[in-house]
Structures are given as structure tokens and as C-alpha cells.
Amino acid sequence: MPMKCSGPQEIYDIYNQAGEPIGRATRGEVHQNPSLVYRAVHVLVFNRGGELLLQKRVQSKDIEPGKWDTSVGGHLDPGEDWIATARREMKEELGVDPGELVHLYDFRFGSAQETEDIRTFRTEQEGPFRPNPEEIAEVRFFSLEQIRRQMGTGFFSRNFEEEIAHYFQALGRRP
Secondary structure (H helix, E strand, O other), X not given: OOOOOOOOOOEXXXXXXXXXXXXEEEHHHHOOOOOXXXXXXXXXXXXXXXXXXXXXXXXXXXXXXXXXXXXEEEEOOOOOOHHHHHHHHHHHHHOOOOOOOEEEEEEEEEOOOOEEEEEEEEEEOOOOOOOOOOOEEEEEEEOHHHHHHHOOOOOEOHHHHHHHHHXXXXXXXXX
16 A cells, blocks of 8 residues: 655645534644644554553654654545544555544643644554564564653653643543
């Protein structure tokens, strides 16, 4: 399957506060205007030992370059649904079929640069992974305790720190 690389002219559907589609904007526009709400999926990839796979973002990323981030993350193409995006992104980013995807929760992530409505899924994979070198510098499994110790140090993207807080909350635990 060909690897898709995101560029500033890539088009996304945008949504109002109620989650209704209201138009389209480019990647460049949504990454510079937090009033433009767009959608993304995250997939948390765990191994049988309960460790979480994270990806290190390449230095050429426009947001949070070089930071460790969610296992898989991607934006919905116009008209695409959440589950189709999750499956596509697993193949594009890690080179694997996701197998069973379990919906965990939804949340809104906002920063000075962007606002994303995110739906998070969970899956179990052991690899081998074939990370897309245009997007991912490396992948590695981390224990949840290793992740807790690195929180707030700048090691992770802000988006991932919010993601993992939602995950721990869903489990009924503190980050």
C-alpha cells in the first residue's frame, strides 16, 4: 500500500461545536486556526504484556517534532468514518493490519495552533512494525509506569499527555 504523506494542502472536513460538518479547510489552515475543529483518530497499540507502543515523530513534522506520541494518529479524509481512518492509519503508519479495534472514548484536544475532536481505539499487536519513515523516527513499547515517570518533562507531545490522561481516567486511575 502506498504511504500517504500529509502536506499543507491536504483537505479536512471541519465541524461546529455540536459536531456537525460545516465545510472544509486545508491542513495548513487547521494547524494555524484553533477555531477550525477537525477530526482525528488515535489507536493505542498494546502488546500482550500490557506495554504501550509509542512513536517518535520525525523532525520535519509541523507540530511537536521529535516528541514521543500516541501509537497511531491520523486525520479523517473528507467523508471518511472513524473506523476506516483507524484501519488506514495503522497500515500507513505502522505497516500492519489493526485486527480488532475497540472504541475507548472521545475527547477534544485544543492548543494555540489547533482543535481536534479525537476518537480513541485500542488494539493488541506484537509487530513486526514497518514504520513510515516520512512520519515516524522510531517506535518502542513503554510500560505505563515508564510513561508516568516521563509525564510533564517534555519527552511526550502535549497531545499524547492529554491522551494518556484520558486513558488513565477511563481505567479509573490517576496518571
